[in-house]
Amino acid sequence: MSPPVAARAITRRRTILASASVALLGAAGAALLARAGWRPFARTEPAEDLSIALASTPHAALLHIAAAEGYFEDEGLAVTLTPVSHGKAALDLLAQRKTDLAAAAEVPFVISVLQGEPFGIAASMLSVSTEMAVVARLDHGIRQPADLPGKKVGVTLGTSGEYFLWAFLIRHKLPPDAVTLVDLPPGRIVEALAQGHVDAASTWQPIRLDAESALGLRGVSFTAPAAYTVTHVVVGRTDFLRQRPATLRKLVRALLKAEQFSRNQPEHAMAVAAQRLKIDPAALRPSWADLGFRVNLLQSQLVTLEDEARWAMARGHAPPKAVPNFLSHLYLDALLAEQSDRVTVVH
Amino acid sequence: MKIGTKGRLATTTALGTIVLLAAVITWAHAEVDEADGERRRTSEIARALNDLRLVTFEYTLYRPERAHLQAREAANRLDRLLATHPVSDPQAREILAELRARSTETQRIFEELRSSPPPTLGSRSPEGDALRRFEAQLSRKLLVLQQESLVDAFRLSDVSTRRIAEAQRRVVWVFLAGLLMIAITTGGAAWLIHRSVLAPIRRLEEATREVASGNWNFKLDIGGNDEIGEMSRNFDSMTAALRASFAQIERSNQELATLNKEIEAFSYSVSHDLRAPLRSMDGFSLALLEDYSDRLDDEGRDYLQRIRAASQRMGRLIDELLGLSKVTRTELVIREVDLSVLSREIAETLEQQHPDRDVRWEIEHGLVVHADKSLMQIALQNLLENAWKFTAKTAQAVVRVGRTEHDGQAAWFVADNGVGFDMNYADRLFGAFQRLHHESEFAGTGIGLAIVQRIVRRHEGRIWAESQPSRGATFFFSFREPTNEPRQQGHPAG
Numbered sequence: 001m002s003p004p005v006a007a008r009a010i011t012r013r014r015t016i017l018a019s020a021s022v023a024l025l026g027a028a029g030a031a032l033l034a035r036a037g038w039r040p041f042a043r044t045e046p047a048e049d050l051s052i053a054l055a056s057t058p059h060a061a062l063l064h065i066a067a068a069e070g071y072f073e074d075e076g077l078a079v080t081l082t083p084v085s086h087g088k089a090a091l092d093l094l095a096q097r098k099t100d101l102a103a104a105a106e107v108p109f110v111i112s113v114l115q116g117e118p119f120g121i122a123a124s125m126l127s128v129s130t131e132m133a134v135v136a137r138l139d140h141g142i143r144q145p146a147d148l149p150g151k152k153v154g155v156t157l158g159t160s161g162e163y164f165l166w167a168f169l170i171r172h173k174l175p176p177d178a179v180t181l182v183d184l185p186p187g188r189i190v191e192a193l194a195q196g197h198v199d200a201a202s203t204w205q206p207i208r209l210d211a212e213s214a215l216g217l218r219g220v221s222f223t224a225p226a227a228y229t230v231t232h233v234v235v236g237r238t239d240f241l242r243q244r245p246a247t248l249r250k251l252v253r254a255l256l257k258a259e260q261f262s263r264n265q266p267e268h269a270m271a272v273a274a275q276r277l278k279i280d281p282a283a284l285r286p287s288w289a290d291l292g293f294r295v296n297l298l299q300s301q302l303v304t305l306e307d308e309a310r311w312a313m314a315r316g317h318a319p320p321k322a323v324p325n326f327l328s329h330l331y332l333d334a335l336l337a338e339q340s341d342r343v344t345v346v347h
Numbered sequence: 348m349k350i351g352t353k354g355r356l357a358t359t360t361a362l363g364t365i366v367l368l369a370a371v372i373t374w375a376h377a378e379v380d381e382a383d384g385e386r387r388r389t390s391e392i393a394r395a396l397n398d399l400r401l402v403t404f405e406y407t408l409y410r411p412e413r414a415h416l417q418a419r420e421a422a423n424r425l426d427r428l429l430a431t432h433p434v435s436d437p438q439a440r441e442i443l444a445e446l447r448a449r450s451t452e453t454q455r456i457f458e459e460l461r462s463s464p465p466p467t468l469g470s471r472s473p474e475g476d477a478l479r480r481f482e483a484q485l486s487r488k489l490l491v492l493q494q495e496s497l498v499d500a501f502r503l504s505d506v507s508t509r510r511i512a513e514a515q516r517r518v519v520w521v522f523l524a525g526l527l528m529i530a531i532t533t534g535g536a537a538w539l540i541h542r543s544v545l546a547p548i549r550r551l552e553e554a555t556r557e558v559a560s561g562n563w564n565f566k567l568d569i570g571g572n573d574e575i576g577e578m579s580r581n582f583d584s585m586t587a588a589l590r591a592s593f594a595q596i597e598r599s600n601q602e603l604a605t606l607n608k609e610i611e612a613f614s615y616s617v618s619h620d621l622r623a624p625l626r627s628m629d630g631f632s633l634a635l636l637e638d639y640s641d642r643l644d645d646e647g648r649d650y651l652q653r654i655r656a657a658s659q660r661m662g663r664l665i666d667e668l669l670g671l672s673k674v675t676r677t678e679l680v681i682r683e684v685d686l687s688v689l690s691r692e693i694a695e696t697l698e699q700q701h702p703d704r705d706v707r708w709e710i711e712h713g714l715v716v717h718a719d720k721s722l723m724q725i726a727l728q729n730l731l732e733n734a735w736k737f738t739a740k741t742a743q744a745v746v747r748v749g750r751t752e753h754d755g756q757a758a759w760f761v762a763d764n765g766v767g768f769d770m771n772y773a774d775r776l777f778g779a780f781q782r783l784h785h786e787s788e789f790a791g792t793g794i795g796l797a798i799v800q801r802i803v804r805r806h807e808g809r810i811w812a813e814s815q816p817s818r819g820a821t822f823f824f825s826f827r828e829p830t831n832e833p834r835q836q837g838h839p840a841g
Contacts, residue, residue, distance in 0.1 A: 167484060170477065170480040170481050170484045171481065171484060173474075173477045173478060173481045174477060175473050175476065175477050176480075225452075226452065226455075226456055226485075226488050227484065227488075229491075263441075298494070298495065298498065299494055299498075300490075300491040300494040300495055300498075303487060303490060303491055303494075304487075304491065307487060341501075341502065341505050344494075344498045344501075
């Protein structure tokens with residue numbers, strides 16, 4: 001090989017080596033950036049408006065956390081939260097088309113469906129089995145569940161409070177009609193119990209805590225974890241759920257982030273919820289640990305929904321008929337698309 | 348840093364990278380193995396849960412004691428699995444805690460259901476209704492709890508699967524990172540080798556080429572403390588020393604050339620200047636002999652004859668000296684020369700000049716050499732005249748001209764069977780005015796062989812002789828083999 005040819009060969013080898021090194025480093029860099037989630041041409045779209053009616057209870061804490069931590073904004077949602085007294089009131093707003101979505105317990109949702117409302121569940125946010133209780137007055141002769149028959153029990157009819165009372169009585173082998181139900185809105189339960197207008201009340205947190213505080217030593221609380229696990233769900237009108245799949249996926253993503261946040265930083269999450277609900281954190285702390293925040297749609301929910309439907313018809317909240325197929329009232333697509341393992345509903 | 352040290356450093360780095368890679372892969376493999384173990388234990392949990400669910404379902408339907416015993420056994424197995432299931436993932440720990448709590452609750456509710464008296468079929472009493480509702484509630488709760496436990500078992504399995512996938516991904520990434528590190532190390536080593544070995548060697552190759560082409564001023568000038576740096580300094584020292592030597596040789600050559608010119612000029616002028624007085628001596632001696640012969644006695648005439656002979660001999664010496672000088676000065680014109688033809692011409696001339704001699708000539712045909720024709724004519728003339736002269740007293744004189752091989756090289760020769768000479772004096776043969784025989788025996792100036800030797804040397808050849816007294820002599824000469832390169836044809840001193 002003559003010297004110029006040798007020199008050209010060396011130069012060519014150097015060029016190939018340099019090119020290969022640059023390509024290798026470039027590929028590795030791009031892979032690392034892609035792994036880190038870097039998107040050089042991410043589009044910025046205008047935020048979507050979304051209104052959600054929700055009860056001023058810790059049960060909807062994930063929605064409050066998502067709003068406070070900016071998860072909705074991150075997903076391109078401009079969410080307006082509308083606080084109401086309880087879930088049934090939120091569903092009423094949904095029925096009147098005054099809100100896009102509502103957060104409520106399963107019981108008012110079931111009653112609404114039985115009454116013909118075209119509602120569907122987008123996702124469950126929370127389940128808890130220890131927070132509901134029957135708070136009774138000792139001075140009215142109630143020391144144990146067996147003392148309840150013949151007593152007046154305050155309850156917000158058509159809510160999970162009424163269903164819990166029914167399940168509670170069954171749990172203690174008592175006839176459901178053994179007590180006299182007094183329909184009270186959530187805001188009046190504590191007062192009615194304190195003033196002795198009712199002998200006991202079946203309610204949820206934080207009303208339960210207020211009632212226990214109001215009665216002090218005169219009161220006693222009965223829980224029944226095995227009787228009923230209340231589940232809070234995000235409900236939308238069926239047409240809305242079908243027409244806004246992208247919006248619902250964004251909502252689900254924001255809720256999953258909020259759930260992650262509450263798991264990783266429970267104290268911070270509780271502080272955020274307390275601030276948004278205007279509750280003293282100290283008052284929230286005892287019940288906070290029992291709240292199982294988990295975004296999902298479970299097969300076991302169908303069993304509960306059907307049982308609640310039978311109860312609702314038996315209680316006269318809806319005309320008797322065949323138990324509806326609640327599978328068609330579960331909107332699985334958003335959660336399946338975002339995190340399929342959170343959906344155990346057989347579909 | 349020495350090349351050896353650099354090599355060791357590159358090797359150590361490469362080996363270190365490979366060892367690191369192997370360690371990380373081993374660690375990741377161990378993690379995959381552990382996660383796989385978790386998944387297998389999770390499968391056992393799911394199997395136990397399924398068994399429990401099966402017998403619970405049987406019990407709620409028909410209340411057989413066998414189902415109760417099986418349920419208890421399945422529950423115990425499940426508890427053991429849940430108690431001994433080690434997990435490292437926080438989410439898995441959370442799921443496991445939920446599974447344990449649910450298992451406890453499931454067993455409690457199952458025992459509660461078992462202790463409850465079965466409702467009497469067909470009885471519609473309020474107590475019977477309450478009992479039926481109670482059992483239905485417990486059964487539903489058991490169903491829900493076991494469904495959720497199974498779901499959690501699958502979640503646990505998913506966590507293990509995810510962990511395996513993550514570990515496998517990590518292996519891939521570590522492997523890629525390792526490959527990248529190896530590529531960078533190899534690139535670095537290649538760059539280092541190129542910078543400290545290949546580039547200097549290329550420069551060295553360029554330097555040798557430059558020096559070979561005569562550029563003695565080329566400096567390698569490669570820095571560094573390694574072997575190549577050392578070699579560069581030695582190379583530069585060597586070229587500097589050679590440069591000085593060549594400069595010295597150049598100066599010597601120039602001085603020699605000047606000296607030669609001066610000698611030639613001196614010889615030429617001496618030769619010419621001496622001719623005039625010689626001619627006068629010879630002329631006036633002849634005039635004396637012709638015009639005053641009668642006034643001189645025999646001794647006087649003899650003296651005059653001797654003066655004439657001496658002056659004529661000196662004239663011949665001067666001619667020979669001029670010939671020698673001419674041989675040195677003449678510019679060579681190299682071409683094909685047929686020595687056979689030249690030899691025959693000279694032989695014919697000699698025979699014509701001395702018809703009384705009977706010499707046998709044996710001249711080979713086709714003795715062709717590449718040489719200067721006029722100089723080769725002079726050389727052959729001298730060699731053949733010598734042979735002619737020294738065979739004068741030989742009865743059957745033979746003179747041979749031919750070609751032979753000597754040490755694998757072509758050589759030409761002129762041989763005779765004359766008086767020869769003693770090889771002990773061979774070193775004096777080619778010296779000017781050197782004679783091995785007395786002039787009275789064989790006439791001559793002693794210049795001839797000196798001229799022949801100079802001619803052969805002008806042709807970059809060599810001449811030598813072999814002889815034995817009374818057995819004749821052979822003079823060999825050879826020339827440098829002709830090559831494609833143009834022969835230096837200038838003056839040897841120039």
